[in-house]
Amino acid sequence: MPPIPSRAPMASRRFILAGLAASAALPLISCASSVPAQAQRGLLPDFADLAERVMPAVVNIAVLSEQTTTQVPPELRGTPFERYFRERRGRQQVQGAGSGFIIDPAGYIVTNNHVVGNASRVVVSLQDGTELPARVVGTDELTDLALLRVEAKTSLPSVPWGSSAGTRVGQWVLACGNPFGLGGTVTSGIVSARGREIGAGPFDDFIQTDAAINPGNSGGPLFNAAGEVIGINTAIFSPTNASAGIGFATPSDLAKGVIEQLRRDGRVERGWLGIAVQDFGNEPGGRRGAQVQAVERGSPGARAGLRQGDILVALNGERMEGSRTLIRNVAGTPPGQTVRLTLIRDGRQQEIAVQVGRRPPSAS
Known part of the structure; x- marks a missing residue:
């Protein structure tokens, strides 16, 4: 890990x-002796x-590979399952294990992206011991989330x-x-x-x-x-x-x-402005926001006229507490939608409309 x-x-x-x-x-929990x-x-x-009530919807996830190996996954070392997996060497091997939960009786399961990774095969085990092959519907590396789908003969608990x-x-x-x-x-x-x-x-x-x-x-x-x-x-x-x-x-x-x-x-599309920002203001009661450190050439922010040194204080009229507020809110805005940024430039407050772009895979 x-x-x-x-x-x-x-x-x-x-x-x-x-x-x-x-x-x-x-x-x-420590309680006073007088209680x-x-x-x-x-x-x-x-x-x-x-x-x-909830455990029937919680599943175990095994990431499998056909490669031959005697290495025991770290999470299984020292457990009763270690000998079992050593005896299965040369056949299908468990390369990792994790957990998940069913959010839809039709078989949709949420887990972490780092659990399934680039798995060649994923098997889901239900609480009653039933094992089902799972298909990776999609993954999102930035939030470390993944969605799986299993086909079951009956409606599953969720x-x-x-x-x-x-x-x-x-x-x-x-x-x-x-x-x-x-x-x-x-x-x-x-x-x-x-x-x-x-x-x-x-x-x-x-x-x-x-x-x-x-x-x-x-x-x-x-x-x-x-x-x-x-x-x-x-x-x-x-x-x-x-x-x-x-x-x-x-x-x-x-x-x-x-x-x-x-x-x-099957994928996540995020909004993007193409600007680098950092937190601005940390004094109690003072103005807070995100200060623009750089503007990428040709980006949505550049086309809208954002400049280095601008202090962004609100998005669509909602005050922002720092750079992370801006990043999350813009990321959650569908590409192509226009947002209204309130900023301070040269001591004056003004508003700029920016059409949000699509976040490139390489964007930090």
């Missing part, structure tokens, strides 16, 4: 794709009903999307997946933080949780107490490649639009 580069040097920190990534103990035992028990939720925007720090969550190739596993925790940037890409906006996530959990769902998917488990912070109580999930509000595009078109 390749480490995710950090934006700032951190000698002892490693952000690891959970692609082969969840498991561990329930969070420990009655019955009240203490009331503080701990019982996840049994929730797990029973789980609904929830809104990550309404998620609060301290809220209970349940992570489900396939840690270390062991199969359906649930772990619980809370939302530790929101809007985390870990250097994974321009759309970093992760939910941080202390629900245990380990190799094999990547692509698995993070549920709220209502059984709705509010995140896709993607990466962990760990010096040991195992859960250290800091996991990251792609928020559902970001994932839903990407998955809808993959289902409809």
